[in-house]
Amino acid sequence: MKVLLQFITATTLTAILFGCREAYTPPAIKASVSYLVVEGTINPANDTTTTIKLSRTVPVNGAIGTKAETGAKVTVESDANASYPLKETTAAGTYTSSAPLNLNQTGKYRVRIITGSNKTYLSAFVPVKDAPPIDTVSYTLPPDGLQVFVSSHDPSNNTRYYRYEYIETWTFYSHFESTYMVLNMHLVPRPLALQIHMCWQNANATDIILASSANLTQDVVYNTFITSVPAASEKLKIRYSILVKQYALTKEAYNFWALEKKDTEQLGTIFDAQPSQIPGNIHNINDNAEPVLGYISAGRVQQKRIFISNTQLPLLWGSDDFYKPCYMEPPGSQHNPQDEVEITKVDYSEFYYGSYIPTGIAYISPTGDTTFTGAHRECTDCTLRGFNKKPYFW
Helix, strand or coil: CCHHHHHHHHHHHHHHHHHCCCCCHHHHCCCCCCCEEEEECCCCCCCCEEEEEEECCCCCCCCCCECCCCEEEEEEECCCCCCCEEEECCCCEECCCCCCCCCCCCEEEEEEECCCCCCCEEEEEECCCCCEEEEEEEEECCCCCEEEEEEEEEECCCEEEEEEEEEEEEEECCCCCCCEEECCCEECCCCHHCCCCCCEEEEEECCCCCEECCCCCCCCEEEEEEEEEEEECCCCCEEECCCEEEECHHHHHHHHHHHHHHHHHHCCCCCCCCCCCCCCCCCECCEEEEEECCCEEEECCCCEEEEEEEHHHCCCCCCCCCCHHHHHCCCCCCCCCCCEEECCCCHHHHHHCCCCEEEEEEEEEECEEEEEEEHHHHHHHHHHEEECCCCCCC
């Protein structure tokens, strides 16, 4: 009887879940609303510029997550009626001060935005709250990969609420090295400044990281989890670096980010908490009902960077190989089209028109004709995936 009841229950649930075949597109997916998204912190320091990023939301079923808001006028304003303009950079939707603002630490500040469509948005005036220095950025090596943590404290017990961001940077090599290049329809030695074999890649934090000591006697946050990197990840193949940024928040800003974190990271089933309305501190001065996404804070940001070389990691970590299709496996198997090939003088058009990139000289015949080796661009040009100029901090 028990088995029968289980069968009847399962059958009924299946009918309920899958019996309705008519497709339904929720109004939220069909809606074409485009809300302003404001990201950034007013930095009062005399050695760091202030950057504000503006974008617009796109429909849920859109091809991209956000669209840059270009052509806006962005200014930082003080409660003493001072104004500091930000200029749009070459990065669309990114607005930066031409020099550090060097603001009065006792003042309050806000951001004014006038969009290209002549809509005006204001943030609330906020106090300056500088972050204390980061004590340590540390890591552990469990079997499944690298885990990064941060610890900090404020001796004055004035911070209490913290937020973190990070930027990862790592080195990688293309499978083949190109020692020659095409110049004016000729093959010439490739100068070191134009090398395309060694590159770097960046990745920004995509999650919201918060910590609080509000319930503690001392203002200390210890081993706050920042991120993890899988053991096989290409990031760990040669050399990996992570820059951790620490922000001090007001209680109101912390509550905003906590709600944002819950709504973006902890929802997904009917048993999870339901979405919350997230009140930021930015509004359209002519339409308070228009949602604006973001929260402007003011304060100096602290940061700390660490480097981890592959030699510091367990054997075989960083084993993922993006370029695996570029070589024969196992050795001696039939020639793979992605492998390095020899190209004679009569076939040099393969180089000139971009099908292959020259990698070196195979041999020179007694008559002086040179046969070069070449390989597909995807296997040879690391700039297709990263940048070949060494970062200033590397």
